[in-house]
Amino acid sequence: MDNRLFATRVQPDVPSRLDGLFPQLAFDDAIKFTAGAPAENLFPTEAMKQAYLAAMAKEGPHTFQYHTVQGPTELRERLAERARTRMQIESATVDNIMLTAGGQQAIDLVAKLLLNPGDAMVVEAPTYVGALSAFDMYEPTYYEVELEADGLNTTQLEDTLKAHPEIKFLYTVADFHNPGGVTMSVAKRKRLVELANQYDFLILEDTPYRDLRYVGESLPTIKHFDTEDRVIFLSSFSKVMMPTLRLGWLVASPMIIKQLLKLKEAADLEVPNLTASAVNEFLANNSLDDHIKALNKEYRVRQQAMVAAIKREMPAGVTATEPEGGFFTWVTVPDFINTTDLLYNEATPNLHIAYVPSKNFYAYKNHTNGMRLNFTGLMPAEIDDGMHRLGQLLTEKLTKVTD
Ligand SMILES: Cc1ncc(COP(=O)(O)O)c(C=O)c1O
Structure with a gap:
């Protein structure tokens, strides 16, 4: 062969x-x-050990059964609460959150949702290499926008959008960029949403490092400024807890969630319930903050x-x-x-x-x-x-x- x-x-x-x-x-x-x-x-090794035991004790053999594509309701409720109070995403509810196999799977599913071969998308230059690996599989046409000390260059972005109105998708790591290390200013977050509304594209806001701030004050998410359901907000437990959980979560409009659930079902049915339940127990019995x-x-x-x-x-x-x-x-x-x-x-x-x-x-x-x-x-x-x-x-x- x-x-x-x-x-x-x-x-x-x-x-x-x-x-x-x-x-x-x-x-x-x-x-x-x-x-x-x-x-x-x-x-948090010891606390997670206890959390796994508690999850198994709570549900018995049912812990190991198939569950739902979207993920356990109790955990989604906790995450919705976190999104509302810590990420200023007032629209977050148990229904417009879904769990994924790490942030990485969410990136893949969103790309699958949006990109036909040749479709135009914007990435920051530089950008997260794992996102490029995922996007590559959908064979997009990339337009790069340079990263500045306060986030992507929105003037250059607008020029790119004028030249390529077919652009439908933009991926950004706004907080403590990987690999750039920079954080997008509030003004640029607002501008990005305005541009998305004006030029009709969707934004994937990937925030695995958002809680890991060592100096200064936390900024509102891009999703906070979203007026037309154009921002898909993504977070992950990998950097704030442990990567092996392979647990990410995203907040998006019900219309987008509905389609992403179809894609998640086709890919792997659901996140492992044992992990999701253990993380739920961890959050119930410990302070993530x-x-x-x-x-x-x-x-x-x-x-x-x-x-x-x-x-x-x-x-x-x-x-x-x-x-x-x-x-x-x-x-x-x-x-x-x-x-x-x-x-x-x-x-x-x-x-x-x-x-x-x-x-x-x-x-x-x-x-x-x-x-x-x-x-x-x-x-x-x-x-x-x-x-x-x-x-x-x-x-x-x-x-x-x-x-
Ligand atoms: C910006 C960014 N997004 C997503 C991921 C994927 O993380 P995970 O799939 O472990 O949540 C990483 C991991 O390095 C990352 O840096």
Whole structure:
């Protein structure tokens, strides 16, 4: 059998966008700024163990039965309450929330809902690589809009919409962007909704990092400003609890939820009831907000170390975003430096540091002078040490050119 039998969407000769994203490092002592995963020592392991036991005790064998596509009502009620009080989504009710297999599945289902091959969509440049992996499968035409310090460039977005009125879908990570590290301003959130109304497209607002704010005040969600049911709001338990739960949840209009439920049913019928019930028990018997507070206290120390190290170590000509939360900062180096080559030829073999190079975070993989640095997976001393090494390497590169 040869590749001929595969659907075109698979593109068998093109590697997955996630390939090489977390390179296996030959050096155990390498300082890895690569992580996309939350810190394991902060997982609520014991509380979840109790929550699983409580879920099984409550429902007996019925726990293990098939349940509903949308997810258990009690959990959806809790999430609706959370959406109303913490995310300012006043329209959230038990009926317009659904559970998904992580945020990742929701991204896939929304793409499946909206995209025929060739359909036009907007992504931020850079954007979350896993979203691009999902979108790729529906063969869209991408239009990229640059990310600025206060979120996507809405002027450039409007120009793109004028030139391509067929655009029907926009994906954004407005809070503590992955990989950009930036947060969209309130003005841009409002503007985005206005543009969606004017140019007739839907927005997927993906917010897995939203609760992980270390400095400053939380901003209203884009969904909060939604006047025509054009925003699909997505959250996940992966970063604030644990990724293995594979539990995401979205809020959308009843009309959209109805279609997404058809797609969820076709894909995998429902989320595992044991997991959903255990998370429900966790929320009933613990304060998620207290847990998030504890996470933020710990992550804040690491964020502060990163912000200080950027100021101290990065040479002129190199810029970095200053994250107020989330997991990442984004570094831009001058054009002549290819960060993939730099990683494999110098940073890792010579200096024993690793980061994620920019290429795969761009829809057309044509951007080679950026890097994503994670700061939540490292202790402050490691951040200091790793950033010192990176600073020296970049200084050396820049000095060679100016000599
Ligand atoms: C922006 C963004 N969206 C979605 C996801 C998917 O997360 P999960 O499927 O674990 O909820 C991630 C994970 O890294 C992410 O960074």
